Amino acid sequence: MKPVSAIIFKDIAIELRSKESLASMIMFAVLVLVVFNFAFESTGLDKSLVAPGSLWVAVSFAAILALNRSFAKETDNDCLQGLLLAPLSRGELYLAKVSSNFLFMLIAEIIILPLFVVFNALNFDFRFAEVIAIVFLGTLAIAGIGTILSTISSNTRMKEVMLPVLQIPLTLPLIIAAVESTREILMDDTGQVSSWLYILAGFTIVYLTLSYLLFEFAVED
């Protein structure tokens, strides 16, 4: 088994044991969706206008929870050093952690998305496949940039609280693109979707590559 897969399997094994990450992600996302529903109920706005925003707020903040937990497991007992001693490059280590984080976020989203559809009484038709594609891409981007940022933020005195401070400004273009394209698909107003998708794809590629290259500096002693 290759080292990268070994790390992913290890993360799965740990998560299966405690299920902390998945539980907290799903719970948090559900709470956000519920709160948003209350907040905009009385305004009489078309649900499709507000819903995408609530989805991506839920996803991005739940992601921060997951990223923090994931890194906390590696700093416990200095396990990260154990990984740095292993015969795999820093870039491969980065890819392994991104894969684990991405996987867990996707699993949480399997629960969150249907709830999103139900809460907002959306039409679940073939167009929704496009929404799923956007969620997939957006989640990958968040996992990509979040993995290196959580490594950086864990070095600070503020620890977990630092991650949202670093991540939210940087992922803003990603969130805007995701919300807008989701909204356009739901409202069947798909004029700009391709531009948004370019931004989404561009962001993902740029940041996965950049983080892959910079990861060794982030874990340096």
Add this chain to the structure above:
Amino acid sequence: MTATLALQSQDIRKTFGHFTALGGVSLTVERGEFVALFGRNGAGKTTFLKVAATLVRATHGKLAIEGVDIHEEPEKARRHIGFLSHNTYLYRDLNPVENLRFFGRLYGVPDLEGRIHQLLERVGLQRRKSDPVRAFSRGLHQRLGLARVMLHNPSVILLDEPYTGLDANAVDMLNGLLDEAAAAGKTVILTTHDFDQGIRAATRTVIIDRGKVVLDSPAKDSAARDAYTEYIRLGLSR
């Protein structure tokens, strides 16, 4: 053609900002040697070990483990290295078998299950093999940590203050494992504050002070003990 050296460092320097941790360490360790590395706190012995283990990047100099340059081929070099510090790098949520299985896969250890079984027997953890590491005492932690270090059969074993916080049983177990490793031809480099512990099985004594090697002699040479005592005395009066 000279035999491959276990460790060869040439003028290894490391600065952290303005602070010079290592000011040029050139050390040659042959296979099978057992080196006791002494030095005051902050002298640079931990830093040197970490550079050799590829955990810290040297600012200058070359270092090769079993003939592999650690800067050019770090992943290849790491296969030969087993590193243990006072942190055990074990996952608290998993049990010993799962932990070892993970590290075994990481290093591509052949006949993994058999090897895990064998090691757990050796360190006396067979009965606790299904308990999550979270519940373990410090001593049991260390034993599993030792199993982890030996798992991939490294030819160069680096230990940073391994005796810290160990009870008598654990000390005996560690010494037993080290003696077996030495007998099997492995190279051991360990750092410790306890001169007697360090010198017990050592073939060579090295003292590092303020980032440089100040003494390098065969262990059984009485000069080594005298030099060490003098070194400590000087340190206390500073």
Add this chain to the structure above:
Amino acid sequence: MKLKILAILTFVSMVFALYMIFIVAPRESTQGDAQRIFYLHVPLATFGYVGAFLLGFGSIRYLMTRDSKWDRLGHAAAEVTVAFITAQLITGSLWARPIWGPWWVWDARTTMQVVLYLIFIAYLMLREFVPEGPKRAILSAVFGLLAMIDVPINYLAIYLFRTQHPQAVISPGGGGLDADMAKALLASFVAVTLLFIYLLNRRLAIARVEEEINYLEQIVLAHE
């Protein structure tokens, strides 16, 4: 010595610019005297991007050379830029209120400036909460680079967003610029540029002294 000359130059150019802004430039027809804020606001806004470039450049150079002067450059650039963006956001608000009504209008430019502001503040917070040392410089450089690559992507996303949801735009006012207005703007640009350079150099000088002190502290500690 050079810093003193720069300080005097800056002062002189600022006085001159103020003269140009308040005396020479004509009163704008639709916006009145409040429009004069524009002469200060625009140069300040430009330096948000200049600062971003400097931070990105300093970060890359640090990762390549590990020379702490690049780390100091990034840090100083970020601090001065944050001050400038603060001034720009305040002047923008003071300008918007009498002319357009609300204290704040979300258009493409203002949104971009706020995001830029947040990014710089995130950078400074990161530096603040990482213990002093080479690790701080490396982590700051990594984040600095990640953040600065983000600036053009953010720009794209925000402008695309705003073209879809057009809002009132804070603009210099209808038509082209009167010749005297152009001169006032130029004078202001020069003054603000000199101010930026001066503050940057001052901050760098302080940073160098801080490093000296750290170094000496470490020597003292090592001898205890």
